[in-house]
Amino acid sequence: MADPEIKSYAPHHESQSPAVTESRTARTVLMIVTFAFLGIFLLLPLIIVFKEAFAKGIEAYTQALSEPDTRSAIRLTLLVAAISVPLNVIFGISAAWAIAKFEFKGKAFLTTLIDLPFSVxxxxxxxxxxxxxxxxxxxxxxxxxxxxxxxxxxxxxxxxTIFVTFPFVARELIPLMQEQGNGDEEAALSLGANGWQAFWYVTLPNVKWGLLYGV
Structure with missing residues (x-):
């Protein structure tokens, strides 16, 4: 007597309506608005930059690259990046390791500070x-x-530069370290490794791709 009930339940289950209830028109409008926003605020300025850069031809563009002001701007950019990126890496790894692996007073406050540049x-x-x-x-x-x-x-x-960019490394590593847990580090410590060895040979290899993406 149970078989007919099971058979009658299966088709009913398969015929349930999908989770998406918006009409085709609503989805089309949302997609148009999204692509229009990206086009106006992202693609259009990028196109204008390249259009103006090559407005006088490739020769003028190449000549501009050889001007002292241009070389100075490029050197300044590289210098700022060479200073900011390593500092952000050190801070991001330290903050992520502390937040994901330890419990301490002020943890929520530290997490809030990391998100501050995103809201200011x-x-x-x-x-x-x-x-x-x-x-x-x-x-x-x-x-x-x-x-x-x-x-x-x-x-x-x-x-x-450091202020507006320092959350990126930490924000990539914190959820990754939290998901991995402390099991690998505890196993390394139980086998005689110290804290630095556990970090260098266990924690860091486990998060290397997230770290690279954050950098």
């Missing part, structure tokens, strides 16, 4: 740097008296 406008962060290090800022008089220049100089550019 770069304009606001720039204003904060001006209020701190500007001529009329909180530390401006002291910096001027000691001949230290931060704003409109390499230190200011490095600080701003």
């Amino acid at each position: 406008s770069p304009v606001i962060s720039g204003l904060v740097y001006v209020l701190l290090f500007g001529a009329q800022g909180l530390l401006g008089a002291w910096l001027k008296a000691h001949g230290i220049v931060i704003l409109f100089a390499v230190p200011g550019i490095v600080l701003a």
Whole structure:
């Protein structure tokens, strides 16, 4: 007597409506809006940049690359990246390791601080740097008296770059380390490894691809 009930239940289960209930028109409108937004705010500026760069021909573009101002800008960019990226890697690994592997007071606060650059406008962060290090800022008089220049100089550019980019490495590693748990590290410690060896030979290889993506 149970067989007919099972047979009658199976077709009913298979004929259930899909989870997506939006009409074809609604989905089409959403896709058009999404692609239009990406086109206007991402692709169009990129196209204009390349159009203006090559507006006078490839010769003018090549000649512009050889100008002193251009070479100086490229050197500055590479210098800031060479300083910011290693610092972000060190901070990101340290913060992710602490948050994912340990329990301590202030853990939630540290996580909030890591997300801060995602919620604060770069304009606001720039204003904060001006209020701190500007001529009329909180530390401006002291910096001027000691001949230290931060704003409109390499230190200011490095600080701003680090601020807006430091969450990326940490945010890639934290969920990855949390998902992996502490089992591998505990096994390494039980076999006689110290904390540094467990990190270097166990933790770091397990997160190398996430670290590379964050960098």
